[in-house]
Amino acid sequence: MIKLAALLLATLTATGFAMGRRTPKKTPEDKSMEAAKSAAADVTPNEWRAAFCAEARPSARIIESGAEWDRLWQDSLKQPAPEVDFSKHVAAVVFLGSQPTGGYTVEFLEPLSDGVELLLRYRVRAPTGMVIQAFTQPYAIKLYKKTGLKVSLAEAKG
Numbered sequence: 001m002i003k004l005a006a007l008l009l010a011t012l013t014a015t016g017f018a019m020g021r022r023t024p025k026k027t028p029e030d031k032s033m034e035a036a037k038s039a040a041a042d043v044t045p046n047e048w049r050a051a052f053c054a055e056a057r058p059s060a061r062i063i064e065s066g067a068e069w070d071r072l073w074q075d076s077l078k079q080p081a082p083e084v085d086f087s088k089h090v091a092a093v094v095f096l097g098s099q100p101t102g103g104y105t106v107e108f109l110e111p112l113s114d115g116v117e118l119l120l121r122y123r124v125r126a127p128t129g130m131v132i133q134a135f136t137q138p139y140a141i142k143l144y145k146k147t148g149l150k151v152s153l154a155e156a157k158g
Contacts (some may be wrong), residue, residue, distance in 0.1 A: 045082070047141040051102055053077050056137060058097035060122070060153050064090050073146045076139075089143045092120045092153050098140045103127020106140035109156055118149040 004127070055076050063069050066086050072093060073081035084091065094106045109121040144151075 031036045046143040051136040053139045055095040056098045060094045083132045093141050099136045102132035102136050104138045108142045120152050120153045
């Protein structure tokens with residue numbers, strides 16, 4: 001009897017009906033936020049980063065084809081490209097260019113969506129503490145699921 005009561009309480013709590021609470025209906029804003037959050041890639045690994053590459057100038061771009069992907073890895077990273085299905089994914093690529101020391105990194109933030117466009121955002125982090133005293137060329141690459149929306153990439157300031 002106790003097990004049955006515990007099971008019933010767990011079921012009611014999970015469905016949001018315990019204690020008179022109901023699961024709220026989803027608004028259009030909630031749905032567009034879900035689309036943005038679901039943009040995180042479902043492949044492993046889905047992110048690559050390092051302090052050294054062949055790109056001395058800063059740049060940021062979206063990669064949407066296998067040919068672009070292969071060229072990126074061959075020309076900028078000097079290694080074979082990992083397998084990615086670009087019918088299901090896009091890649092955000094950020095090169096920070098030549099930096100005077102180590103410790104510079106790229107942090108990808110939660111994507112934003114207005115229902116028409118998916119905005120992939122990133123933030124540049126400067127070094128803190130002790131770092132290598134050598135020129136570096138940091139980069140970061142992250143895969144996102146295609147959502148059917150127009151995709152853009154922008155640096156988040158502040």
